[in-house]
Amino acid sequence: MVSRPRSSRLRRSPLRGDGPPSGRSSGGRSPAGRARRGRGWRAVLAALVVASVAVPVSGAAGPGAVPAPEPAALAPLGAATPAALTGRYAAVRDGIRAAGRAAAAHGDRGRAAALRAMADPHRHxxxxxxxxxxxxxxxxxxxxxxxxxxxxxxxxxxxxxxxxxxxxxxxxxxxxxxxxxxxxxxxxxxxxxxxxxxxxxxxxxxxxxxxxxxxxxxxxxxxxxxxxxxxxxxxxxxxxxxxxxxxxxxxxxxxxxxxxxxxxxxxxxxxxxxxxxxxxxxxxxxxxxxxxxxxxxxxxxxxxxxxxxxxxxxxxxxxxxxxxxxxxxxxxxxxxxxxxxxxxxxxxxx
Known part of the structure; x- marks a missing residue:
């Protein structure tokens, strides 16, 4: 978790966004000053806390730009009969195989292997x-x-x-x-x-x-x-x-x-x-x-x-x-x- 910043850090921080209350020092220790300061810091802390707790479960950076062909146009799903669904599965499988070939040509063996597994005839x-x-x-x-x-x-x-x-x-x-x-x-x-x-x-x-x-x-x-x-x-x-x-x-x-x-x-x-x-x-x-x-x-x-x-x-x-x-x-x-x-x-x- 993110610890609460000390008051001295709050006074120096450019993120604070709230000026000192009228007639008060920059410490902003009046109730109104603390309330305004708290609202600004709650939003900042929200972002910091999310990042701090997410780090242990996150993987590496987002996926790279692996090339893949544009998928073929498909008939509306709502019009599919059981037989048409089987045909749709086959058509999409062909698209997955094409994407696998493109990934292999690009040199991304991991993506190519994953797509080969997706193209298994038993998957839909x-x-x-x-x-x-x-x-x-x-x-x-x-x-x-x-x-x-x-x-x-x-x-x-x-x-x-x-x-x-x-x-x-x-x-x-x-x-x-x-x-x-x-x-x-x-x-x-x-x-x-x-x-x-x-x-x-x-x-x-x-x-x-x-x-x-x-x-x-x-x-x-x-x-x-x-x-x-x-x-x-x-x-x-x-x-x-x-x-x-x-x-x-x-x-x-x-x-x-x-x-x-x-x-x-x-x-x-x-x-x-x-x-x-x-x-x-x-x-x-x-x-x-x-x-x-x-x-x-x-x-x-x-x-x-x-x-x-x-x-x-x-x-x-x-x-x-x-x-x-x-x-x-x-x-x-x-x-x-x-x-x-x-x-x-x-x-x-x-």
């Missing part, structure tokens, strides 16, 4: 774009027959080069759900790095929201009778928060969430049931919840979704860490599956 992708870190939507289970569908929206540091953990979580969830259900691992946006200024703002989530809305809309046309739940991890909960208004889903589940960019569950303007859960060992609990409007963006992601004021339904998420929610046999995975299936999850122990 609704979409793929290998450019700019990568975009994918991978299906686990039989989507053409599923009555319960979970759409996983990942958080920061998720890309083609860091896809294995995201995929393993989707696999674990589909196994927990069982037959008649499907999971879509939707990596449909350029995720921010965990240690970056971008992760402290809703900007990247606002860019992603139209793509998530469009995907969920097509999914609803493809499987109109299916119960659909959005499962939103970490910064992915900001994406879901920005996309939520008007989405035809049964549930929006926020877990390991630093905020949504909205002031409350009601402000999401969704008919879906909004759930929130956080594991006892999750470092995101230490992230300050604040919002500071700046000229070109907003610093901070708003209130804690677990706070009573936010108004989400809370569920028990166990004792794991920030990346452990979809660990097999964990309380968090069991409760996430219960929500997707339309059942009541276990509540947090008091």
């Amino acid at each position: 992708f609704l979409s793929f774009d290998g450019r700019d870190g990568g975009r994918t939507a991978e299906v686990f289970g039989d989507l053409s027959r599923a009555g319960r569908i979970a759409v996983l929206v990942p958080g920061s540091d998720t890309s083609l080069d860091r896809y294995a953990r995201f995929r393993s979580g989707a696999t674990a969830l589909q196994r927990e759900l069982g037959a008649g259900s499907a999971v879509v691992a939707w990596l449909g946006y350029r995720t921010p790095d965990t240690v970056s200024p971008v992760v402290l703002t809703p900007d990247r989530a606002r860019e992603a929201a139209p793509q998530l809305r469009a995907f969920v809309g097509q999914l609803g046309v493809l499987r109109p009778a299916a119960r659909v739940a959005l499962l939103c991890h970490s910064y992915g909960s900001v994406v879901c928060g920005q996309a939520a208004a008007g989405l035809r889903v049964a549930d929006i589940v926020l877990y390991g969430s630093p905020g949504t960019g909205a002031e409350s569950a009601a402000a999401l303007r969704t008919p879906a049931t909004v759930w929130a859960g956080r594991a006892a060992g999750d470092w995101v609990a230490h992230v300050p919840h604040t919002r500071l409007p700046l000229p070109f963006t907003t610093l901070g992601l708003g209130p804690d979704p677990l706070s009573p004021e936010f108004g989400a339904r809370r569920f028990a998420a166990g004792t794991g860490g920030h990346s452990d929610y979809l660990t097999p046999h964990s309380p968090s995975l069991e409760n996430l599956a219960r929500i997707v299936l339309g059942r009541t999850p276990a509540k947090e122990p008091r």
Whole structure:
């Protein structure tokens, strides 16, 4: 954690932004001076604390510029029959193989090997774009027959080069759900790095929201009778928060969430049931919840979704860490599956 700066450092800091109260020295020790100074420093500390707690879980810098071909145009997902879905999977597989060849020619053996694994005929992708870190939507289970569908929206540091953990979580969830259900691992946006200024703002989530809305809309046309739940991890909960208004889903589940960019569950303007859960060992609990409007963006992601004021339904998420929610046999995975299936999850122990 970041320790509180000493008063002498506050007086010298160019970040303070508040002048001394009238008739007082630059120490600003009157109640009004301390309040103004505190407001400025709370915003600064928010950024510093997020960076300090994120360092242990962050990987290396963002993905390099590995060339990949432009993906081929696909028919709308909503018009796909079971046979058309099989054809779509094959067409996307061809695109993955083409991207793998481009990565190999570029000399990136790691990316090329990852794409060869993705092109396995037993894996099913609704979409793929290998450019700019990568975009994918991978299906686990039989989507053409599923009555319960979970759409996983990942958080920061998720890309083609860091896809294995995201995929393993989707696999674990589909196994927990069982037959008649499907999971879509939707990596449909350029995720921010965990240690970056971008992760402290809703900007990247606002860019992603139209793509998530469009995907969920097509999914609803493809499987109109299916119960659909959005499962939103970490910064992915900001994406879901920005996309939520008007989405035809049964549930929006926020877990390991630093905020949504909205002031409350009601402000999401969704008919879906909004759930929130956080594991006892999750470092995101230490992230300050604040919002500071700046000229070109907003610093901070708003209130804690677990706070009573936010108004989400809370569920028990166990004792794991920030990346452990979809660990097999964990309380968090069991409760996430219960929500997707339309059942009541276990509540947090008091």
